[in-house]
Amino acid sequence: MLGVQLTELLDGVPHGVEEALDLMSGFDDALAHGFARLGGERAAALAALAGALGATPLGSPAVDAVEKIIAGSITDEHLATLAGGRTALFGAIHDALLSRLDTALGRDRSPWAEPPPAETAAADNLLGGCRSWLQELAITGWKGVDHDLVSASDQTIEALLADVGLRPLAVLLDGLAAELRASCPVATMERLPARRWADLWARALLLSQGPGATEPAERVSGRLLVLGVDVHEHATAVQMQVHAILEPAGAAPPRLVRTSVAAAKVDTIVGPALWRLLHRHPVLLGALAEHRGLDVEDMPLLDGGDLVWHDDRATAGEPADPFATARILLADAVTPAVRPLDRHPVRIAEPVLVEGYTAGDDAFELDGNTLTVDLDRLPGCGPLTPGLVAASSACIGLVRWDGGRWMLQPLAVQGTAKRKPFEAHNGDWAMGPTDPKVVKAEARAGDAVAVLRERAGRLLRR
Amino acid sequence: VNTGMSAWEQRSVARVVPPVRPRKLVKVPFVELADGRLQGVVSSGSDLARVYVSSISASTHGFSCSTNNNRPCGGLHASSPCKHLRALADEAVLQYGLDRVARYLRVEAGDDDDLVSRLDGVREAAPAAVVFSRFLRHLAYLELPDTTAPIPELHWFPAVSTGGAVR
Numbered sequence: 001m002l003g004v005q006l007t008e009l010l011d012g013v014p015h016g017v018e019e020a021l022d023l024m025s026g027f028d029d030a031l032a033h034g035f036a037r038l039g040g041e042r043a044a045a046l047a048a049l050a051g052a053l054g055a056t057p058l059g060s061p062a063v064d065a066v067e068k069i070i071a072g073s074i075t076d077e078h079l080a081t082l083a084g085g086r087t088a089l090f091g092a093i094h095d096a097l098l099s100r101l102d103t104a105l106g107r108d109r110s111p112w113a114e115p116p117p118a119e120t121a122a123a124d125n126l127l128g129g130c131r132s133w134l135q136e137l138a139i140t141g142w143k144g145v146d147h148d149l150v151s152a153s154d155q156t157i158e159a160l161l162a163d164v165g166l167r168p169l170a171v172l173l174d175g176l177a178a179e180l181r182a183s184c185p186v187a188t189m190e191r192l193p194a195r196r197w198a199d200l201w202a203r204a205l206l207l208s209q210g211p212g213a214t215e216p217a218e219r220v221s222g223r224l225l226v227l228g229v230d231v232h233e234h235a236t237a238v239q240m241q242v243h244a245i246l247e248p249a250g251a252a253p254p255r256l257v258r259t260s261v262a263a264a265k266v267d268t269i270v271g272p273a274l275w276r277l278l279h280r281h282p283v284l285l286g287a288l289a290e291h292r293g294l295d296v297e298d299m300p301l302l303d304g305g306d307l308v309w310h311d312d313r314a315t316a317g318e319p320a321d322p323f324a325t326a327r328i329l330l331a332d333a334v335t336p337a338v339r340p341l342d343r344h345p346v347r348i349a350e351p352v353l354v355e356g357y358t359a360g361d362d363a364f365e366l367d368g369n370t371l372t373v374d375l376d377r378l379p380g381c382g383p384l385t386p387g388l389v390a391a392s393s394a395c396i397g398l399v400r401w402d403g404g405r406w407m408l409q410p411l412a413v414q415g416t417a418k419r420k421p422f423e424a425h426n427g428d429w430a431m432g433p434t435d436p437k438v439v440k441a442e443a444r445a446g447d448a449v450a451v452l453r454e455r456a457g458r459l460l461r462r
Numbered sequence: 463v464n465t466g467m468s469a470w471e472q473r474s475v476a477r478v479v480p481p482v483r484p485r486k487l488v489k490v491p492f493v494e495l496a497d498g499r500l501q502g503v504v505s506s507g508s509d510l511a512r513v514y515v516s517s518i519s520a521s522t523h524g525f526s527c528s529t530n531n532n533r534p535c536g537g538l539h540a541s542s543p544c545k546h547l548r549a550l551a552d553e554a555v556l557q558y559g560l561d562r563v564a565r566y567l568r569v570e571a572g573d574d575d576d577l578v579s580r581l582d583g584v585r586e587a588a589p590a591a592v593v594f595s596r597f598l599r600h601l602a603y604l605e606l607p608d609t610t611a612p613i614p615e616l617h618w619f620p621a622v623s624t625g626g627a628v629r
C-alpha cells in the first residue's frame with residue numbers, strides 16, 4: 001500500500017455512510033431496550049430505518065413490520081424483515097467502504113453471480129428453536145437479559161453444534177450466549193456493546209431462516225503462496241483463516257484467496273495450544289510454520305474466494321517468503337467477489353503490504369498519513385507483539401474498518417532490532433512455538449488439550 | 463450526529479469478555495462463573511475415575527462439594543470449605559484474575575488476600591448434577607469434528623493476545 005493510496009483511502013467518509021450509521025444506532029438502541037417497550041423515540045428510530053429502505057424491495061415490508069412491532073405484534077416474521085432491513089443497510093455501507101478501498105488500492109473485484117435458489121432441507125425444529133430465542137431477546141431487549149434467558153439457548157446450541165452444516169450459526173450463537181452470560185444481569189452493565197450484539201442478533205436471525213442458495217464453486221489446481229494468517233477465536237471456537245495467492249495451473253492470472261480450518265474448543269485452551277486442535281491438517285500447518293508454498297490439486301474454490309481446504313489434496317512445495325509473494329503478486333491478483341450475505345463492514349479484510357513507514361506505538365506514519373494499527377488483534381498463538389510491530393519496517397496486514405475508522409491488522413512484520421534483522425508471522429508456531437521462553441511456559445503448563453481429552457475419555461462415555 | 467453512543471458501543475468487534483489466562487488443568491479441569499455461582503470440577507487425587515463437583519454461591523457465599531456420584535465430600539465441614547473448594551477458588555483466580563472472581567462473588571479482596579478466607583458462607587445444597595453435566599458438555603466440544611468450510615461469522619470474534627505466560 002502506497003502513501004498516495006492511503007491518502008485516498010482516508011480522504012473523508014464515503015457519501016451516506018454516516019447517515020446510515022446513525023439509523024443503525026437508533027435501531028441498536030431500540031433493541032437494547034427491547035421491542036416490547038419502545039416508546040416514542042425508539043419507535044421513530046425503527047420507522048426511520050424502514051423509511052431508508054423505501055426505494056428497495058424491502059421498503060414496504062419493512063414499513064409494515066415496524067408498524068406491527070410498534071403495535072405490539074413482535075412476530076418471527078416481522079423480526080426477520082427488520083433484521084433483513086438492517087443487514088441490507090449494512091450491505092450498502094459495506095459496498096461504499098469496500099469500493100473506496102478497492103479504488104484506492106487499484107483492485108478489480110470480480111462481480112457476484114447469483115446462483116439459482118437451493119432446495120435444501122433445513123433442520124426446521126432446530127432453526128425454529130433459534131428463532132424463538134432470538135425473538136425472546138428482541139422482546140426483552142439486552143437490558144432485560146438474565147441467566148434464565150441465556151440458559152434457555154443451551155439445548156438449541158448444543159443440538160446445532162452436532163450438525164456440521166449448521167456450524168456457522170452454532171458458533172455465532174454460542175459466542176453471543178457466552179458474552180451475555182458473562183454480562184448477566186445485563187441491566188447492571190455500565191455500557192452496552194449495542195452495535196455488536198445487534199450485529200450478531202441480526203446475523204443469527206437471518207441464518208436461522210434456513211440455508212440459502214449453495215455457493216457456486218469450481219475445482220482448482222496450482223500453487224498456493226501464503227500471505228498470512230488471520231486468527232479468529234472465542235471461548236468455544238477457533239478459526240485459522242489463511243490469506244494467500246493462488247497461481248492456477250495453466251495461464252490463468254494469480255488470484256487472491258482465503259482458506260480456513262476451524263475447530264471447536266473450550267475457553268481454557270488458548271495461545272499456542274490452539275494449533276494442536278488442528279492437527280488433522282499437517283500439510284497446511286507445516287507450510288505455515290516453514291514458510292513453504294503449497295501445491296494443491298482439485299480443490300473446491302467458492303465464488304466468494306474461499307478455497308475449501310483438503311489436506312490430502314495438498315503437498316508442501318518450495319520455500320516461499322510471504323513478503324516476496326506480497327511484493328510481486330499481491331497488487332495485480334484477481335480479487336474475489338463478496339458473498340451477498342457477507343456484505344458487512346466487519347468482513348472487510350483486504351491483505352496489503354505496507355513498507356517505508358515510521359512506526360509509532362499504535363500507528364504507522366506513511367507520507368504524512370497516519371494508519372492506525374490494531375494492536376488488540378495480535379493473537380496469543382503467534383509471535384507478533386506490540387514491540388515487534390513498533391520496531392518493524394514492513395508489514396503484511398489486513399485493512400479493516402470498524403467504529404468509523406480504517407485500521408491495519410498486522411499478520412506479519414519484518415524489521416531490524418539491535419542491528420539484527422527479525423521477522424515474525426502469525427503462523428510461525430503452527431507446528432509448536434519456536435521461542436524458547438514460550439516453549440518452556442508451555443511445558444510447565446502441560447498439554448491442556450491432552451488433559452481434557454483424557455478427562456473426556458474417562459467421563460463422557462460411561 | 464449520533465444518538466449519544468460512545469465509540470465502543472458503535473464497534474462491531476468491541477471486546478466484551480476478557481480472554482481467560484492459561485493455567486494447568488490437571489487438578490481442576492473445569493472452572494466457570496455461571497448461574498450465580500463460582501463452580502467447577504476438581505479431579506480426585508486418589509481415584510482417576512472420580513471427580514468432585516464444587517461450587518460457591520455468589521449471593522450467599524454458601525459452598526458445596528460432592529462427588530459426581532453425589533456423595534458428599536468427606537473433607538467438607540459445616541462452616542469450613544474443603545481442599546477441593548480451595549483449589550477451585552485458586553484456579554478461578556488464575557483463570558479469570560482476582561478482580562473478576564471477587565466481583566462475581568461480591569467480596570472485597572486485595573491482591574494479597576486469600577479469597578476463600580473472605581467468604582462467610584456455610585455449607586449448603588447445590589445442584590451438583592447440573593454443574594457436572596455442564597462439565598460434560600464442556601468436554602463434548604473437544605469431540606466435535608473440525609471443519610474447513612469458511613465461518614465468516616468468526617470475523618466478529620478476533621483472536622486477542624492471551625496476555626501473560628502460564629502460571
